[in-house]
Amino acid sequence: METQWSLVLFTVLTGAAGWTLGCVAVDEFIRKTKNDTNFVAAIVAIVMAALGGIASVTHLSHPENMLAALNHPTSGIFTEALLVGLTALFALVYLVVLKRAAGDAARKIFAVLAALFGIVLAFAAGASYMMAAQLMWNTPLLPLAYGGTAMPLGVAVYLLIAQARGEQELKTFQLLLMVGGAVAAITGLFYGMATGAAAHEPLLLWGLVVIIGGVAPALCGWFASKQPASALVLYVVATVAAFVGCAALRCVMWATSTVVNNFFGML
Numbered sequence: 001m002e003t004q005w006s007l008v009l010f011t012v013l014t015g016a017a018g019w020t021l022g023c024v025a026v027d028e029f030i031r032k033t034k035n036d037t038n039f040v041a042a043i044v045a046i047v048m049a050a051l052g053g054i055a056s057v058t059h060l061s062h063p064e065n066m067l068a069a070l071n072h073p074t075s076g077i078f079t080e081a082l083l084v085g086l087t088a089l090f091a092l093v094y095l096v097v098l099k100r101a102a103g104d105a106a107r108k109i110f111a112v113l114a115a116l117f118g119i120v121l122a123f124a125a126g127a128s129y130m131m132a133a134q135l136m137w138n139t140p141l142l143p144l145a146y147g148g149t150a151m152p153l154g155v156a157v158y159l160l161i162a163q164a165r166g167e168q169e170l171k172t173f174q175l176l177l178m179v180g181g182a183v184a185a186i187t188g189l190f191y192g193m194a195t196g197a198a199a200h201e202p203l204l205l206w207g208l209v210v211i212i213g214g215v216a217p218a219l220c221g222w223f224a225s226k227q228p229a230s231a232l233v234l235y236v237v238a239t240v241a242a243f244v245g246c247a248a249l250r251c252v253m254w255a256t257s258t259v260v261n262n263f264f265g266m267l
Helices: 005-030 035-058 065-069 076-099 104-127 141-164 171-195 202-226 228-265
Strands: none
Touching: 005 035, 005 076, 005 104, 005 141, 005 171, 005 228, 035 076, 035 104, 035 141, 076 104, 104 141, 141 171, 141 202, 141 228, 171 202, 171 228, 202 228
């Protein structure tokens, strides 16, 4: 099956937005970066979520048909649109309370809510493809891989913003980048092994998803903790690598559908 790039961009960008907001929420509890940094990070997350939503609409031959789908609360489109809207809404409220110097409790509540709905969306976007008609998609390993591969991308975006704004206390987020890289590599590999992509799409899975999208960001996080002078370059590399790996996992999903269709075509 041909890769649907609009949907790839939708799930990559919204997944990155959710995990970036996750970093904002973490910092509201550990207080290692300035409020202005979290303000910028939240804005970037909202922009990524909005661009992802726009990308998803371009997938439809008649975008107005999406309005009909929104009338059915059980549809995947409705769930995804709802989660995008809630993520953006709570992120916007967080920006307001942050700008107005509201109390710690209010900032934490809205940061956590924005992050919660954003991260849930990263997994839900993968779950929406689980269907009996597509055997290689009908596995819980798919949403795990969707959410897992988005993690290092969102963390790398946050680190890039924080480093560009001169933040110094980033050890926690460097560790999160290392963990995120490992999570991306493991969840992507598990999905690839379960669907046969490890054999049928070795370059996509091993090269782009596991090594580029998982191992590379993790190494960037580790090297950044050891060589602070090179941190900015390393975060740029981690962001690009994680984006490539995240997108490649989605391409693996479409490629595995081709394998199944070819199999049945031989019968």
